[in-house]
Amino acid sequence: MVKKLFSRLYVGLIILFLYAPIAVLIVLSFNDSKSRVVWGGFTTRWYSEVFSNSTILSAFATTIALALLSALIASVIGTLAALGIDRMRRKQYQVVMFFTNIPLLNADIVTGIALMLWFVRFLPLGFTSLLLAHVTFNIPYVILCVLPKLRQMDVNLYEAARDLGANSRTAFFKITFPFILPGVLSGFFLAVTMSMDDFVITYFTKGAGVNTLSTMIYGEIRKGIKPEMYALSTILFLIILLLLILMNIVPRLKNREQTASAVRDF
Amino acid sequence: MKKWCYLAAAVCCAALTLSGCNNKEETESLTIFNYGEYMDPDVIDMFEEETGIEIKYEEATTPEEMYTKYSSGAISYDLLCTSDYMIQRLINEGEVQKVDFSSMQHTGNIGDKYWEFASVFDPDNEYALPYFWGTVGILYDTTKVDAPVDSWDVLFNGDYANNIIMPNSQRDAFMVALKYLGYSLNTSDEAQIREAQQLLLQQKPDVQSYLVDEARDEVVAGNAAMAVVYSGEAYLGHEYNNNLAYTIPKEGSNVWLDTWIVTKHCQNVDAAEKFLDFLCREDVAAMNFEYIYYSTPNEAVINSLDPELRNNESLVPADSATDNCEVCTQTDAAVTQLYSDLWKELKSE
Numbered sequence: 288m289v290k291k292l293f294s295r296l297y298v299g300l301i302i303l304f305l306y307a308p309i310a311v312l313i314v315l316s317f318n319d320s321k322s323r324v325v326w327g328g329f330t331t332r333w334y335s336e337v338f339s340n341s342t343i344l345s346a347f348a349t350t351i352a353l354a355l356l357s358a359l360i361a362s363v364i365g366t367l368a369a370l371g372i373d374r375m376r377r378k379q380y381q382v383v384m385f386f387t388n389i390p391l392l393n394a395d396i397v398t399g400i401a402l403m404l405w406f407v408r409f410l411p412l413g414f415t416s417l418l419l420a421h422v423t424f425n426i427p428y429v430i431l432c433v434l435p436k437l438r439q440m441d442v443n444l445y446e447a448a449r450d451l452g453a454n455s456r457t458a459f460f461k462i463t464f465p466f467i468l469p470g471v472l473s474g475f476f477l478a479v480t481m482s483m484d485d486f487v488i489t490y491f492t493k494g495a496g497v498n499t500l501s502t503m504i505y506g507e508i509r510k511g512i513k514p515e516m517y518a519l520s521t522i523l524f525l526i527i528l529l530l531l532i533l534m535n536i537v538p539r540l541k542n543r544e545q546t547a548s549a550v551r552d553f
Numbered sequence: 554m555k556k557w558c559y560l561a562a563a564v565c566c567a568a569l570t571l572s573g574c575n576n577k578e579e580t581e582s583l584t585i586f587n588y589g590e591y592m593d594p595d596v597i598d599m600f601e602e603e604t605g606i607e608i609k610y611e612e613a614t615t616p617e618e619m620y621t622k623y624s625s626g627a628i629s630y631d632l633l634c635t636s637d638y639m640i641q642r643l644i645n646e647g648e649v650q651k652v653d654f655s656s657m658q659h660t661g662n663i664g665d666k667y668w669e670f671a672s673v674f675d676p677d678n679e680y681a682l683p684y685f686w687g688t689v690g691i692l693y694d695t696t697k698v699d700a701p702v703d704s705w706d707v708l709f710n711g712d713y714a715n716n717i718i719m720p721n722s723q724r725d726a727f728m729v730a731l732k733y734l735g736y737s738l739n740t741s742d743e744a745q746i747r748e749a750q751q752l753l754l755q756q757k758p759d760v761q762s763y764l765v766d767e768a769r770d771e772v773v774a775g776n777a778a779m780a781v782v783y784s785g786e787a788y789l790g791h792e793y794n795n796n797l798a799y800t801i802p803k804e805g806s807n808v809w810l811d812t813w814i815v816t817k818h819c820q821n822v823d824a825a826e827k828f829l830d831f832l833c834r835e836d837v838a839a840m841n842f843e844y845i846y847y848s849t850p851n852e853a854v855i856n857s858l859d860p861e862l863r864n865n866e867s868l869v870p871a872d873s874a875t876d877n878c879e880v881c882t883q884t885d886a887a888v889t890q891l892y893s894d895l896w897k898e899l900k901s902e
Contacts, residue, residue, distance in 0.1 A: 322793040324774035342594055407627050495584045495628050496609035506589030506612035511766070511789075513590075 309524060316517035333518035340515060346503040347519070349414070350483060353499060357421035358478035364422070365429025365478075366471050370463075372430065373437040391427045398424060399491035412494035420492040421485070425478035432474030436467040582607040583824050586623065586633045588811070589614055591685075593844035600831050606824050623648075623816070631819040632828060637810050638883045640681050641674035650815040651679045652826060659833035666872065667850035670810045673880040681812035682829050683850040685841075688808055688870055688878060689725060690801040692772050692787045693779035694794075705733035705802045707779065709752065714759040718771055718780035721763035723896040724881060725807070726753060729781055732804045738879050741888045750895040754902060763900070772797060783809070785847040787867040799867040805877025810850075 316334070320327025337343055372383050390398060402423065406416040440463065448458040464471075486501040493502060504516055581604075589612040597608050611628065613619045616639035623630055623643075633643075643649050654660045660682070667683040675681040693702050697716070708717055708729065720726050728738040730749035740746065761777050768780040769790045782790070787799035813832070815825045831837055838851040848868055849855065855869055863869050884892065 320793065321789075322770060322773055324770045325793045403625070403627050412628055491627070494609070495586070495611040495630070498612075505614065508589065508614050508766075 312517050313521045313524070316514065316521045318514065318517075321511075321514055333514045334522075337515050337518045337522070342498075342503065343515060343519060346498045346500050349497060350499040350501075353414075353417060353421055354479045354482040357418055357425050357482050358475050360418075360422045361425035361429050361478045362471055362475045365426045365474060366433050366467070368426065369430045369433035369437055369467075373434060387427050387430055390424050391431075395485070395487035396491075399488040402488065403491040406492060412492060414494070414497050416492050416494065417489060417497060417499075420488050421482045424485070424488060425481060428477045428481060429471070429474035432477060433467055433470040436470030437463075440466050580607050581605065581821060581824050582609060583631045583821065583828055584609040584611065584628060585828070586611050586613065586619060586630045586635075588612065588619075588634065591634065591811075591845060593840045596832075596837055596840055599837070600828060603831075604824070604827055606827070608828075629818045630816055631821065631825050632813060633816055634684055634811055634813045637671075637674055637812070637880050640812050640814060641883050643814065643816075644675060644680055648817055649680045650817055650819060650822065652682070652815050652822075652829070654678065654682060654829075657826065657830040657833070659830050659835070662833050662835060662838065662851045662853040664850055664852040664855075666875075667810065670808060670880050671812055673882060675812075681814050682833070684811045684813055684832065685845060685847040686808065686810040686850055687784035687848050687867075688801050688875065689720075689728065689781060689783055689806045690787065690799055690867075691779050692769065692782045692790055692797055692799050694772055694775065694777075695796050695798050697775075697778040702779070702798075702800050703803050705729055705804055708781070709733060709756050711759055713778050715761050716778035717756075717760050718768045718777045719753075719756075719760050719763050720768070720781050721765045723892050725781065726763070726896070726899075727892060728807045728881070730756075732802070732806060732877075735804065738807055739882050739884070741884060743891060746888070746891060746895065750899060753899050757899065757902060784867040784870070785845070788846050788865065791865075791867065801866065801870055801874045801878065803877070805879065808875055808878040808880050810880060 315323065317329050317331065318326055319330035319332070368387075372380060372387075375383060399420075402416075402420045403412070406412060406419070410416060444466075445458055445462050448462045449455070453461060484501075486505065489499050490502055490505070493499070498506070500519070504512060507513060507516065583606055585608055587610070591612075592610075597610055600606065601608055611630070613622060616636045619633065619635050620639055620642070622628070623633065635643075640649075663683050667686060668678050670686065671681050671683055672678055691702055691705075691707070693707075698707070698713070707713060708719070719729070724738075727746065727749050730752045731738050731740060731745065734745070734749060734752065736742075736745045736749070762771075764771065764780070768782050769786040771777045772780045772782075773790050773794045775794075782799075784799065784801075787797070790797045791799070813829055815822060815829075819825050832841070833851065835851065835853040835857070838849060838854045839857070842849045842851070842854055846868065848870065855863065858869070866874065
């Protein structure tokens, strides 16, 4: 009994420490005062200001466009790379994987500065350089998500398709791709998250006048973060929360439906 | 083989579209580097509309960060606004172009006093255009402090033990002690600096904490009776809590001045000068003032202020209040090292 109580308390404390800061943020986003320590009454004006502030909106748009585009490009390149790597002999495989993992483990600041120095020689820093940088650090994540799926796949399936007259493209899209799709998708989402999360590499490779949310918030630190940012962060948090809930509920509903229809059929 | 051709063609197309994004038709443009939240965004829109010159606007948080980004050469900045000592460094390194301020239409709005401040690091006023300025002083809670504060003495006499917040930055903390002792804050005399450290060591038990950005909020929330803060912070503090007052101690203090310079990379000097002149125009300077609420050097703006704002010492300090104040200049390497060693000693005590 006591043991149970303690374990509950422990979990409770962990949840408290994880979520208390976010709770503070949400509370402050409704605070009708720009100060962190003064409660000026309840307001929703920061939320309306978020949507009328062109700087925030353009940074938000850049962040989303960058995340989706870079993840998409990285998914394509990463999947193709994984297909190739999967077919390599052991030695070659190890060498290539070694180089693939470097950007993953390398300190962001090193990657950021290196990319900046490299880009400066070829193109003016701007959205393009930012996109290339994000694609660069996203590719390894996709490869790492797709490779295990390929390893799990039975090569005979693909060969059977070829045997039955499918050309290599049809066989790929009918057999291989559907099989590795969950890996590609999780690679894609991981890449989106990584891209949205990144500050250091973005900071070094962005051009003047291009801002993502993270670099914009950083610029505001000097004079104190504005309450609009609390509102925006709250919205982002709620969107993620909603997505998580959906991802948990939908499969369960589907399952229930399937069982229900199975029972009916029976 | 055919596949490779397709691939190569695709790559070429991609490269072309990508590079196409960057070679837009040649509109005039300026790349500007400034502190975050340090210009009303509407000002930029207005400038673009009036002149047709496109602004690429970039922000940073600290002077050191600006210097690093600037000198990496990744982005070629035309105009840059930063703090006094960093401007001094840039001028000394030959990164700055001379500008003829007297030929501009609106630069007359900048008061003589501020050109004089700038002359500490730009002796002939040929490089740097004053933008905003302020002082360092004491922000205090009038309900917790009996006598009106007018001297650094309140921080050292022990009356407010454990109710004091000191700046958590070397130069600012030493400035307080040096000024209290009657020395220059730019002194390179080791004995004076060591004496200041002794004073700070004695004071340390009375200090509640050493803070920079959070100092203002602590006083607003009533957790401390007084804090050494920048005047801009003091104004914001007063907005939240009417019982707060700000004073520039009579022994003098630090005056800081942020200025604009044209970098040596700037090709379109005409456009850069247009922008600087634009910033000095009364309506534009007023917009920026109302966005930032730091002290403006623009006398046309000061003269048109409400009496209430005009009499606010954190925004418009009296000339007499800044008489003993000094602009902070860069120290040489030996003194910098001394400061840093003594500061570490103080903090680890």
